[in-house]
Amino acid sequence: MTRLSVEGAVCRHGLLTAVRGVSFALEAGEVLCVIGANGAGKTTLMRALAGAHPLAAGRIVLDGEDVTGLGTHARLRRGIAMSPEGRRLFPDMTVRENLMIAAENGRAGDWTLDRVLAAFDQLEPLLDRPAEKLSGGQRQAAAIGRALLANPDVLLLDEVSLGLSPAAVEGVYRALGEIKETRAMTMIVVEQDLTCALNFADRILCVTEGAVALEGRPDDFTRAEISNAYFGIHEKESADA
Ligand code: ATP
Numbered sequence: 708m709t710r711l712s713v714e715g716a717v718c719r720h721g722l723l724t725a726v727r728g729v730s731f732a733l734e735a736g737e738v739l740c741v742i743g744a745n746g747a748g749k750t751t752l753m754r755a756l757a758g759a760h761p762l763a764a765g766r767i768v769l770d771g772e773d774v775t776g777l778g779t780h781a782r783l784r785r786g787i788a789m790s791p792e793g794r795r796l797f798p799d800m801t802v803r804e805n806l807m808i809a810a811e812n813g814r815a816g817d818w819t820l821d822r823v824l825a826a827f828d829q830l831e832p833l834l835d836r837p838a839e840k841l842s843g844g845q846r847q848a849a850a851i852g853r854a855l856l857a858n859p860d861v862l863l864l865d866e867v868s869l870g871l872s873p874a875a876v877e878g879v880y881r882a883l884g885e886i887k888e889t890r891a892m893t894m895i896v897v898e899q900d901l902t903c904a905l906n907f908a909d910r911i912l913c914v915t916e917g918a919v920a921l922e923g924r925p926d927d928f929t930r931a932e933i934s935n936a937y938f939g940i941h942e943k944e945s946a947d948a
Pocket residue numbers: 720721723725743744745746747748749750751752
């Protein structure tokens with residue numbers, strides 16, 4: 708069953724077109740990793756999916772229903788939740804308070820505080836700590852936990868490994884891998900680390916200058932094809948090199 712389809716999405720920042728006619732569709736439980744160089748349009752696309760940035764053209768359809776015109780709160784209620792780039796927790800509030808805000812504003816479901824603490828076991832001793840006192844990895848775990856507490860059908864994770872230590876990256880992906888195995892949640896993950904993206908994704912979508920440069924299963928492409936798409940190198944240029 709198609710859970711989410713994005714049809715010809717175009718997003719602008721003033722005169723700059725950051726997302727140029729992006730289309731893809733995801734089945735329930737599929738994991739898509741979005742890759743691409745700095746400034747390719749990944750964050751703008753994620754914000755558009757979450758309802759935080761308007762589409763200048765195109766449609767976003769969730770479970771057969773056009774949600775293009777809905778803002779972030781309405782999309783959260785329909786089942787799209789995002790953990791944004793920079794993790795954006797409320798810095799003065801404790802981890803528990805940050806998590807409970809999401810639980811209170813999201814949908815009811817299997818993801819309770821206890822389940823989040825079981826998935827990200829480093830969070831339990833930190834519950835009463837202000838978010839500003841967390842390490843990067845702890846902040847990432849709390850931000851993903853917060854998104855999970857909204858009980859989404861579609862979980863959007865922007866820049867999962869950015870700024871984290873290798874051990875923290877491994878911890879976050881271990882937890883995400885367990886969620887992936889349940890096939891209960893569709894995930895779209897922006898990941899700058901190509902190896903992490905290729906290991907985790909069912910499908911990858913590479914964005915170059917706002918447009919889809921390559922899309923498919925990681926095994927469909929050679930590493931060189933993916934790197935070329937990532938850096939916006941066209942076939943002729945790579946043959947000339
Ligand atoms: P990064 O990996 O650096 O975060 P990205 O792939 O997520 O990059 P976006 O942040 O979506 O890319 O940016 C896409 C384009 O839109 C870039 O050219 C960027 O400079 C521009 N842009 C992003 N946000 C704004 C904004 N608020 N105002 C104006 N231009 C913006």
